[in-house]
Amino acid sequence: MKLTLKIWRQESPTDRGRLVSYDMPDAAEDMSFLELLDILNQRLIKKGERPVAFDHDCREGICGSCGFMISGVAHGPQKLTTTCQLFMRQFKDGDTIVAEPFRSRAFPVIKDLVVDRSALDKIVQAGGFISARTGSGPDGNAIPISKKNADLSMDAAACIGCGACVAACPNGSAMLFTAAKISHLGLLPQGQPERKQRALRMVTKMQELGFGACSNHGECEAVCPKGISIDFIARLNRDYMVASALETMEPVKKV
Amino acid sequence: MARAMTFYSTTVGKKVVMAATGVLLVLFLIGHMLGNLQIFIGAERLNAYAHFLKSTGELLWGVRIVMLAAILLHILAAVQITLANWKARPVGYAMKKDIETGYAARTMIVSGPLILLYVIYHLMMFTFLQTPQGLSDTDVYGNVVKAFQQPGISAVYIVAMLVLGFHLYHGIWSMLQTLGINHPKLNRLRRIASAVLAILLAAGYISIPVSVLLGIVH
Numbered sequence: 001m002k003l004t005l006k007i008w009r010q011e012s013p014t015d016r017g018r019l020v021s022y023d024m025p026d027a028a029e030d031m032s033f034l035e036l037l038d039i040l041n042q043r044l045i046k047k048g049e050r051p052v053a054f055d056h057d058c059r060e061g062i063c064g065s066c067g068f069m070i071s072g073v074a075h076g077p078q079k080l081t082t083t084c085q086l087f088m089r090q091f092k093d094g095d096t097i098v099a100e101p102f103r104s105r106a107f108p109v110i111k112d113l114v115v116d117r118s119a120l121d122k123i124v125q126a127g128g129f130i131s132a133r134t135g136s137g138p139d140g141n142a143i144p145i146s147k148k149n150a151d152l153s154m155d156a157a158a159c160i161g162c163g164a165c166v167a168a169c170p171n172g173s174a175m176l177f178t179a180a181k182i183s184h185l186g187l188l189p190q191g192q193p194e195r196k197q198r199a200l201r202m203v204t205k206m207q208e209l210g211f212g213a214c215s216n217h218g219e220c221e222a223v224c225p226k227g228i229s230i231d232f233i234a235r236l237n238r239d240y241m242v243a244s245a246l247e248t249m250e251p252v253k254k255v
Numbered sequence: 256m257a258r259a260m261t262f263y264s265t266t267v268g269k270k271v272v273m274a275a276t277g278v279l280l281v282l283f284l285i286g287h288m289l290g291n292l293q294i295f296i297g298a299e300r301l302n303a304y305a306h307f308l309k310s311t312g313e314l315l316w317g318v319r320i321v322m323l324a325a326i327l328l329h330i331l332a333a334v335q336i337t338l339a340n341w342k343a344r345p346v347g348y349a350m351k352k353d354i355e356t357g358y359a360a361r362t363m364i365v366s367g368p369l370i371l372l373y374v375i376y377h378l379m380m381f382t383f384l385q386t387p388q389g390l391s392d393t394d395v396y397g398n399v400v401k402a403f404q405q406p407g408i409s410a411v412y413i414v415a416m417l418v419l420g421f422h423l424y425h426g427i428w429s430m431l432q433t434l435g436i437n438h439p440k441l442n443r444l445r446r447i448a449s450a451v452l453a454i455l456l457a458a459g460y461i462s463i464p465v466s467v468l469l470g471i472v473h
C-alpha cells in the first residue's frame with residue numbers, strides 16, 4: 001500500500017520544528033507503525049539524512065515507552081492500542097498520516113517525536129509508594145482483599161505511564177494517570193496508611209509541574225491504551241477532598 | 256484557613272469550588288423556574304408570590320448574598336482554571352481530533368461569560384427596574400408581559416436560556432464527576448439526567464417569553 005507520512009521534525013528542544021512529508025510507496029498491511037518508521041529511517045540513513053527519533057522499547061504494548069499523535073489521536077485510530085501495536089491495516093491505500101509528538105508544557109519535546117515524560121515519574125515519586133515491611137514476602141492471602149477491590153485495583157494498575165491521556169486532553173491534564181496511580185494503591189489495605197498524604201502530595205505535584213485541570217472532557221479515557229476509566233478521576237477527587245478536610249500535607253520523610 | 260488555601264491552590268480544589276458553587280446555582284435555577292412558572296396560574300398568584308419573597312426581608316437578602324458569593328467564586332475559579340489550562344499546552348497540534356468531548360464542553364468559557372452578561376441585563380431589568388419601559392414595583396406579572404411583548408427582549412431571553420442549557424448540559428454531569436458522585440452502574444444515567452435537567456430548565460424558562468409572544472399569557 002502507498003502512504004504519505006507527514007512527520008514532525010525538530011532538531012533540538014529549542015528548534016522550532018516543522019512537518020516534513022515522506023512517501024512510503026511500499027508499506028505493507030502487516031507492518032506495525034514503528035516498523036514503517038524503521039524502514040523510513042533505513043532509507044534516510046542511506047541517503048545521509050538524520051533518522052526520525054521516536055521512543056520505543058518492548059514493542060508489545062506493555063512498557064509505555066512508545067507513543068505519539070497519529071493523525072490527531074494519541075496512539076492512533078485503534079482503541080486500546082499502543083503505537084507499537086498499531087498495524088498499517090488500520091489505514092487505507094493512499095492515506096496521508098500525520099505524526100506529531102505528545103504536546104504539553106510538562107512534556108518538552110527533546111527531538112522529533114520524542115518528548116520528556118519524566119514529569120509523570122515525579123508525580124509518582126511525590127506519593128505513589130507505600131511503607132512496606134522489608135524481608136521475606138508475606139504469606140499468600142494473609143491480608144484479605146475483596147474481589148471487587150482487587151479487580152478495581154488491578155484495572156488501575158494496568159496504566160503503563162505512556163502519557164497519551166495528557167496528550168489527548170484539551171487541557172494537558174495528567175488527571176487520568178494520577179488517578180490511576182492513586183486508586184491502584186488506595187484500593188488496597190497496604191495503601192491505606194499514606195492514603196491521604198498520597199492524594200495531597202500527588203495532586204499538588206501535578207499542579208506544580210504545569211499540567212492543566214480536568215474539565216471532564218473524557219478524551220483521556222478514549223485514547224488510553226489500557227482502558228483506564230475516568231471513574232478513577234472521581235475517586236481521586238473524593239480522596240483529595242477527604243484528605244484536605246482531615247490532614248495537612250507533610251513533606252516526604254527521607255530515610 | 257491555611258488548609259483551605261492549600262486546598263484551593265490545586266486545580267482539583269478549584270474544580271471542587273466550581274462544582275460546589277455550581278450545585279448552589281443549579282438549585283437556585285430550579286427554585287427560580289418553579290417560582291416563575293406560576294405565571295401560568297395567573298397574575299394574582301405570581302404577584303402574591305413576588306410579594307411573599309419581598310416580605311421575607313432578611314431571608315431574601317441572605318439568599319441574595321449567598322448567590323452573589325457563589326457566582327463570584329464560580330467565576331474566579333473558572334477564569335483561573337481556564338488560564339491554567341491554556342498555559343498547559345503552549346504549542347498546539349497541527350492536527351487534533353476530538354473523540355469523546357463535545358461542543359458544550361469545549362465552550363464552557365464562552366457560555367459562562369454570556370450567562371454573566373445576561374444575568375446583569377436581567378437584574379437591571381426586573382430587579383432594579385433600570386430600563387426605560389416604565390416597569391412597576393408591585394405588578395410583577397404586568398412587568399413580565401410588558402417586557403416580553405417586545406420581540407427583541409424576548410429574543411435575548413430565549414437565546415440566553417439556550418446558552419444556559421448548553422452550559423448545564425456539560426456542567427451538571429461534570430459537577431457530579433468533580434464531586435466524586437459516581438457509581439459504575441449509574442454513570443450512563445448521570446449523563447442522561449444531566450441532559451434532561453438542562454433541557455427542562457431551558458425549556459421551562461423559555462416557555463414564558465414564548466407564551467407571552469404567542470398571546471397565551473397576556
Ligand code: HEM
Pocket residue numbers: 214215216270271273274275277278280281284329330333334336337363364366367368370371422423425426427429430433434
Ligand atoms: C447561572 C449561572 C451558572 C451556572 C448554573 C453554572 C453552572 C456550572 C456547573 C454546574 C459547572 C460544572 C462544574 C464542574 O465541573 O465542577 C460549570 C462549569 C463552568 N462554568 Fe459555570 N455556571 C454558571 C455561570 C458561569 C459564569 C458566569 C461563568 C463565567 C466565567 C462560568 C464559567 C464556567 C466554566 C469556564 C466552567 C468549566 C470549567 C472547567 O471544567 O474547565 N459559569 N458551571
Ligand code: SF4
Pocket residue numbers: 158159160161162163164165166176177180220223224225226227228
Ligand atoms: S492512564 Fe492510560 S493513557 Fe494515561 S498514562 Fe496510563 S496508560 Fe497511558
Ligand code: FES
Pocket residue numbers: 055056057058059060061062063064065066067082083084085
Ligand atoms: S514500545 Fe512498549 S508499549 Fe509500545
